[in-house]
Amino acid sequence: MSDANRPNTNFSDAHRTLTLQPAMGEMIKPSELIEIKGASGLTLADRRLYNILLQQAFGPELGEEGRRFEIALSDLRDTHDSNDRLTQSIESLMRTVVSIAREDGSTDRVQLLGWNNLADPKRAHGTLKYSIPPELAVLLKDSRVFAKLELEVLKAFSSKYALALYEAVSRRVRLKHVIMESFTLEDFRELIGVEEGKLKTFGNLNQYAIKPALLEINALAYFNVTVAPTKTGRRVTGVIVGWGMKDIDARKQAYAELQRPKAGRKARIDGSTEEIAKPGYHQDQFPGLGDSVPGGPVLEDLD
Incomplete structure (x- = not known):
């Protein structure tokens, strides 16, 4: 089955998901974070938040263990109308353990979100610092299958x-x-x-x-x-x-x-x-x- 998004053992590093450049108005999401089991408890707000965190962190660094990322709370306003609800979604993502099937038939079980720090949540210019769990980062590092998602459509659902x-x-x-x-x-x-x-x-x-x-x-x-x-x-x-x-x-x-x-x-x-x-x-x-x-x-x- 031919697929521009399907893995190919002859691909160079330039064809890995995390090296791709999304077009304006798009985000690229690794298939490993779409074809998962165990995320049914996540709400629409949780899923929107996670997509924004992935979009902010997207690139080769997303596949590096121990890498930390930062995003302004103002960039998360489309997902939550209060910091209390934002905290609830963050904790929900941290508690969510998903199963990701590998090509060799084995299954990895990993958390969706790792360490994070909500700095000055009451200030207008507060930030969220966060990390992707190292085991998940390893999986994403070699990802070659992905989806291109339109940001306006994601926000509209x-x-x-x-x-x-x-x-x-x-x-x-x-x-x-x-x-x-x-x-x-x-x-x-x-x-x-x-x-x-x-x-x-x-x-x-x-x-x-x-x-x-x-x-x-x-x-x-x-x-x-x-x-x-x-x-x-x-x-x-x-x-x-x-x-x-x-x-x-x-x-x-x-x-x-x-x-x-x-x-x-x-x-x-x-x-x-x-x-x-x-x-x-x-x-x-x-x-x-x-x-x-x-x-x-x-x-x-x-x-």
């Missing part, structure tokens, strides 16, 4: 499920000759950050996580996403996630929506799902699924 699914598809959308991927229901729930014990039936998962996520992604991103249920007998046991690049007009519509105020956005994109979400798929691209693949979000509530 109102659902952590939308943000997580957007990151996962961004990591895949540039794959050549690949437009879909199958997931077990358990793996998909983990992928989008559904906590254990919540949204247990597919009907609830679809109504409260999948549909809202697809509405936001398909309205705001430069690509479209579909999610189709797969069954074992009458029971939904997995999903197929499909994706496709938008044409120029659809990208212009997404950009225009990003420039509009967040107030009223849900009302603007509700009811226009079919027009926004159809990426021009044909049924023969999903052999064997019949009519179960919609042109947009999953439309049926199945337990």
Whole structure:
């Protein structure tokens, strides 16, 4: 499977993720921090904060053990409206232990955030100093797989499920000759950050996580996403996630929506799902699924 983002043993150091230069308005996120298990307890604010910390630290130094970074608290205002809540998210990231699968089949378990110091939090010009745990830094040092994320889109999401699914598809959308991927229901729930014990039936998962996520992604991103249920007998046991690049007009519509105020956005994109979400798929691209693949979000509530 050919992929501009996929590792290649012949790549030089210049092709490592941490040596890449993000374009203006973008951040580059190593796949190791997208394809993880154990982060379902993180809130939308936690995830936004972590992305900003990664963006600030991004570069070869992110892969160096013991390196410390610093960011102005003013740069974190988009993620938290108070320092108390900022502290809660910092501690949540420190407590979160994630599992990262290696290519050799082994699994690393690491914390997301290490030592940090919130200096003068009551001052207008306070700063946060922080570090990436050394074991995680070692993993990121050799990363060759990544996602390019649009900063405006990341800031616009109102659902952590939308943000997580957007990151996962961004990591895949540039794959050549690949437009879909199958997931077990358990793996998909983990992928989008559904906590254990919540949204247990597919009907609830679809109504409260999948549909809202697809509405936001398909309205705001430069690509479209579909999610189709797969069954074992009458029971939904997995999903197929499909994706496709938008044409120029659809990208212009997404950009225009990003420039509009967040107030009223849900009302603007509700009811226009079919027009926004159809990426021009044909049924023969999903052999064997019949009519179960919609042109947009999953439309049926199945337990």
